[in-house]
Amino acid sequence: MDLFPYLAADDYEQLVFCHDKAAGLKAIIAIHDTTLGPALGGCRMWTYASEADAVTDALRLARGMTYKAAAAGLNLGGGKTVVIGNPKSDKSEALFRALGRYIQSLGGRYITAEDVGTSVVDMDIIHKETDFVTGVSQAYGSGGNPSPMTALGVFRGIQASAKTALGTDDLAGKTIAIQGLGSVGYALAQLLHEAGGRLIVSDINPDAVSRAVSELNATAVGVSEIFGVQCDIFAPCALGAAINDETLERLRCKVVAGSANNQLAEPRHGDVLHQKGILYAPDYVINSGGLINVADELEGYNPERARAKVENIYQIMLDLYSVAMRENLPSHLAADHMAQARIEQMKQVRSTFIRGEKAAWGR
Secondary structure, three states: OOHHHHHHHOOOOEEEEEEEOOOOEEEEEEEEEOOOOOEEOOEEEEOOOOHHHHHHHHHHHHHHHHHHHHHOOOOOEEEEEEEEOOOOOOOOHHHHHHHHHHHHHOOOOEEEOEOOOOOHHHHHHHHOOOOOEOOOOHHHOOOOOOHHHHHHHHHHHHHHHHHHHHOOOOOOOOEEEEEOOOHHHHHHHHHHHHOOOEEEEEOOOHHHHHHHHHHHOOEEOOOOHHHHOEOOEEEEOOOOOOEOHHHHOOOEOOEEOOOOOOOEOOOHHHHHHHHHOOEEOOHHHHOOHHHHHHHHHHHOOOHHHHHHHHHOHHHHHHHHHHHHHHOOOOHHHHHHHHHHHHHHHHHHHHHHHHHHHHHHOOO
16 A cells, blocks of 8 residues: 555545553554644554555545544544554553543644544543543533434434435434434434334344334335335435445435435536435535534533534535535535535635734844
């Protein structure tokens, strides 16, 4: 893997390799862009097939966090940590404290948080070595598990998508197919059920499916069947790349809106959705509730303020769709343009300020 051409292609700022033999730490911290503020992004722990895969994942996710923060109106940039290891067997206090020291050494350029394979407990350990961590225990002044806020943001985004594509944000009687019933997916299913939605669900965990059938009156289908069910809204809430060449041909919905990251296997799949007349809710916009929630901790966590910011995803989505329709753009491109425009505007502001400072000092 030729790293510098890869970094240059999307203008990454920094890539940090973290190693501590005694602690068993092998990790990568990627910082994509800090134009809007310090890079914030979760710490993921995963059994990567290769070190190159871990680096690629860190870089891809860091870039996504830049766009997510920009689209959400946050004064934050994008970053990500990936720890190479099995989250079920390789965790230790030494590992996360070693990682915390690496994060501290960056002097606030990067702030970490909980992600796939890590927990609030892990963040508390990191917090022993650095203050540049969010998503810690509520005893430390955090908002706790961000999953409910992520689900709330997705729910509000689904309402905005329904209003745009179906003419109403009232979800009563609408059929929503949910792929994935993890912590966010199940919380979303509960909100949709309370709103009167009819649920069709699938998950690799049969217990989660049984619970949804029992508690939410959901209809269960197989993990491969979910893509082809007749529904108003398809909600991918599992792994990425759910929208690909194979699944696109099977979709029978008017809207794709869910919590999963990187739902499009390739950007061109967003173009295909647009051509098919299926409204796509760009994932990094609709699922930004968790980021918004943990970012509020940087100001001293206020649950009412955080919830109000997450609720505003409804308006952000409506504004995005308005831009997409006005400029006749697929929604994923409209989201990118909105995020890029905000970042570029701040770059110009900073450039103008620096030139002014130099002129004032006669430099």
